[in-house]
Amino acid sequence: MKKLLYLLICLLAGIGVLRAEDNVFLDAYGDLFGLTDYPYGGSYLISSQFEYKGLNYAVVGVAPAQVGVMAPNAKIKITEAHPYDIAPFTPVYTAEYDKMPGGHASGEVEIENRFVHALGLSDYGDQNNCVCVVTRIMTGAFSNCTELTGITLPFFLTEIRPGAFYNCSKLEHVYVNGSPQDKAQVTIYPYVFDKCTSLKKVDMTIVKRVNINGGAVFTNCPNLEEIILRAEGEEFRMLTSRTVPSLKIVRVTTKNPNTIYWHSIGESPFLPEEYANAKLIVPDGSKEQYQAIEPWSNFSNILTESEYASAENIVVGHELVNIAGRAASLIDLDACADIYEVSGLKVATLDAETPEFTAPFPGIFIIKSGANSQKVVLQ
Numbered sequence: 001m002k003k004l005l006y007l008l009i010c011l012l013a014g015i016g017v018l019r020a021e022d023n024v025f026l027d028a029y030g031d032l033f034g035l036t037d038y039p040y041g042g043s044y045l046i047s048s049q050f051e052y053k054g055l056n057y058a059v060v061g062v063a064p065a066q067v068g069v070m071a072p073n074a075k076i077k078i079t080e081a082h083p084y085d086i087a088p089f090t091p092v093y094t095a096e097y098d099k100m101p102g103g104h105a106s107g108e109v110e111i112e113n114r115f116v117h118a119l120g121l122s123d124y125g126d127q128n129n130c131v132c133v134v135t136r137i138m139t140g141a142f143s144n145c146t147e148l149t150g151i152t153l154p155f156f157l158t159e160i161r162p163g164a165f166y167n168c169s170k171l172e173h174v175y176v177n178g179s180p181q182d183k184a185q186v187t188i189y190p191y192v193f194d195k196c197t198s199l200k201k202v203d204m205t206i207v208k209r210v211n212i213n214g215g216a217v218f219t220n221c222p223n224l225e226e227i228i229l230r231a232e233g234e235e236f237r238m239l240t241s242r243t244v245p246s247l248k249i250v251r252v253t254t255k256n257p258n259t260i261y262w263h264s265i266g267e268s269p270f271l272p273e274e275y276a277n278a279k280l281i282v283p284d285g286s287k288e289q290y291q292a293i294e295p296w297s298n299f300s301n302i303l304t305e306s307e308y309a310s311a312e313n314i315v316v317g318h319e320l321v322n323i324a325g326r327a328a329s330l331i332d333l334d335a336c337a338d339i340y341e342v343s344g345l346k347v348a349t350l351d352a353e354t355p356e357f358t359a360p361f362p363g364i365f366i367i368k369s370g371a372n373s374q375k376v377v378l379q
Contacts, residue, residue: 025099046060056141069141070138074100105148108152112154134154135156135158137153137159143168148165152174153176158185173201176203184207184208200226201224208234219241221242224247228253229253230253230254232257238269240267245274247278250270251280253283268298284304321367326362326378335369336349337349338350339365363378
């Protein structure tokens with residue numbers, strides 16, 4: 001533990017363990033460890049240190065070892081120049097994400113919530129196994145991973161730093177690995193999904209706070225069709241700075257919406273065409289609350305989960321599966337069925353060996369077997 005603490009101190013101070021080189025990328029948003037005592041001073045380096053199952057990590061906290069996903073061989077200089085709670089509120093776009101290494105992540109990637117890794121930090125020189133909890137996605141961690149198609153985020157996250165998935169041009173969906181939605185405290189920063197041109201569906205229910213220096217989380221995402229989020233005050237900041245109306249479904253999980261920051265963000269999170277045409281899906285029993293408060297009241301189509309399910313549930317042919325909540329299970333174990341998202345992406349096959357499927361987040365799924373198909377809403 002002593003060596004782990006020493007390593008963290010060295011990381012924060014940028015001495016002893018790290019050596020500043022030319023290939024250092026700046027992150028001038030501050031607020032990483034809550035070090036906002038000095039509004040216009042102080043900086044430190046964080047460098048990728050070890051690899052685990054194809055992803056690179058850095059130690060960013062202790063007790064237990066908190067780690068952040070990093071781009072390989074990247075050094076990030078964190079500058080405490082613009083903490084979230086003081087002026088100016090305009091983001092400083094300093095990291096050159098186009099030049100960041102981006103790693104080799106491809107296809108579907110799941111970031112584990114926690115894992116055991118031999119960090120080699122024992123006083124006795126042996127390879128101690130440390131429990132690593134993934135709490136951060138660091139600046140540009142997956143930038144330019146142009147073959148990444150899907151990401152599942154860990155539920156212990158506290159921060160998703162700027163440009164984390166910048167220019168992941170084939171990324172289609174973002175899931176969360178069993179997030180405790182009522183307890184998640186994630187802060188998200190600008191440009192996280194900038195230039196994710198294929199992105200269609202995202203689960204952002206883990207986000208509690210959006211860095212006040214700017215929204216712009218989904219800039220240059222012209223195909224974003226569905227987002228799932230809380231409605232507790234700041235989450236709509238994520239959707240500012242978009243110019244292309246694309247959202248078809250906005251699903252919220254909070255029964256009593258809070259719009260404490262609604263009048264301070266300076267722009268609407270949704271575009272006029274989305275207010276007119278997109279469906280706002282709200283928890284049962286909360287429709288009147290959403291109809292009475294902006295920005296949610298601007299939506300022309302507000303449906304409860306039950307109303308949405310009954311409107312969209314269409315069955316063709318005989319029933320192949322049991323549907324309960326967010327899970328589907330095969331009835332006829334001599335048959336098999338393929339499950340697709342409405343975008344056409346195949347997500348599972350039900351058969352005798354794998355008779356059950358639990359959806360990573362609520363939504364419409366198509367279940368097909370031969371000539372029979374069933375459209376269901378898994379909540």
